[in-house]
Amino acid sequence: MARRFLIAGNWKMNGLIKDGCALASAVVERHKAVNNAVYDMLICPPFPLISSIVKICTDSGVLVGGQDCHMNENGAHTGDTSAIMLKDIGCRYVIVGHSERRTDHAETDSIVKAKAKAALASGLKVIICIGETLIERETGQTLTVNKRQLNGSLPSNITAENTIIAYEPVWAIGTGKVATPEQAQEVHAAIRAELAHIADADIANDMRILYGGSMKRGNASELLGQPDIDGGLIGGASLKPEDFFGIADVCHSIP
Numbered sequence: 040m041a042r043r044f045l046i047a048g049n050w051k052m053n054g055l056i057k058d059g060c061a062l063a064s065a066v067v068e069r070h071k072a073v074n075n076a077v078y079d080m081l082i083c084p085p086f087p088l089i090s091s092i093v094k095i096c097t098d099s100g101v102l103v104g105g106q107d108c109h110m111n112e113n114g115a116h117t118g119d120t121s122a123i124m125l126k127d128i129g130c131r132y133v134i135v136g137h138s139e140r141r142t143d144h145a146e147t148d149s150i151v152k153a154k155a156k157a158a159l160a161s162g163l164k165v166i167i168c169i170g171e172t173l174i175e176r177e178t179g180q181t182l183t184v185n186k187r188q189l190n191g192s193l194p195s196n197i198t199a200e201n202t203i204i205a206y207e208p209v210w211a212i213g214t215g216k217v218a219t220p221e222q223a224q225e226v227h228a229a230i231r232a233e234l235a236h237i238a239d240a241d242i243a244n245d246m247r248i249l250y251g252g253s254m255k256r257g258n259a260s261e262l263l264g265q266p267d268i269d270g271g272l273i274g275g276a277s278l279k280p281e282d283f284f285g286i287a288d289v290c291h292s293i294p
């Protein structure tokens with residue numbers, strides 16, 4: 040099965056209703072003007088904006104997702120949002136295990152796994168993030184760390200359709216320092232090989248693995264041209280439609 044690119048915007052904690060709606064409308068307009076897009080397009084706004092943005096994106100082909108979810112369906116968890124709540128308001132995807140969640144909220148692999156399990160149980164597709172820190176890369180632990188996070192964060196019922204992996208080297212997120220295409224490809228290939236052990240060869244072959252970390256239109260073509268890179272999880276550059284589509288457009292020139 041040929042893997043279809045996924046271009047995913049992670050807006051993080053940016054945008055009030057007015058800005059978010061204007062951005063989503065611009066994304067929808069741009070997306071509608073693309074003939075036969077070779078990628079799926081997803082935007083992940085902050086929770087308070089999701090309902091309004093789902094309305095804007097309905098029937099446009101632009102999918103909407105959450106940036107996190109709780110591992111339980113409901114209950115006494117002040118400030119949290121469950122996966123079924125996201126599904127209920129029209130989300131199709133949810134990101135779990137982003138390094139900012141792992142750092143800011145002390146999320147461990149087992150927490151990430153429980154969240155991913157809840158996401159799949161709710162019917163959402165899940166984007167599970169992993170990635171090494173600078174010190175881990177500099178001390179030669181890159182592949183070990185990514186394999187450990189992968190093994191610890193994936194629930195047992197993953198399929199190539201319901202799960203996407205995002206490799207996001209922590210040192211490249213929001214820093215302007217991007218992994219070289221060779222660095223990224225090396226980790227993506229190692230992730231795919233590990234997926235064959237964790238799941239099976241078909242799932243490993245068909246599952247999409249996104250790169251995230253300072254992806255911009257200037258570096259997207261080399262990154263997305265790598266054999267095991269199937270799209271991007273894009274932070275800063277997803278906040279401007281011309282930058283976001285600058286990346287998406289690149290997919291059309293990759294053989």
Ligand code: PGA
Pocket residue numbers: 049207211212213214215251252253254272273274275276
């Ligand atoms: P960035 O963020 O593109 O701003 O580096 C990526 C991410 O954190 O998902």
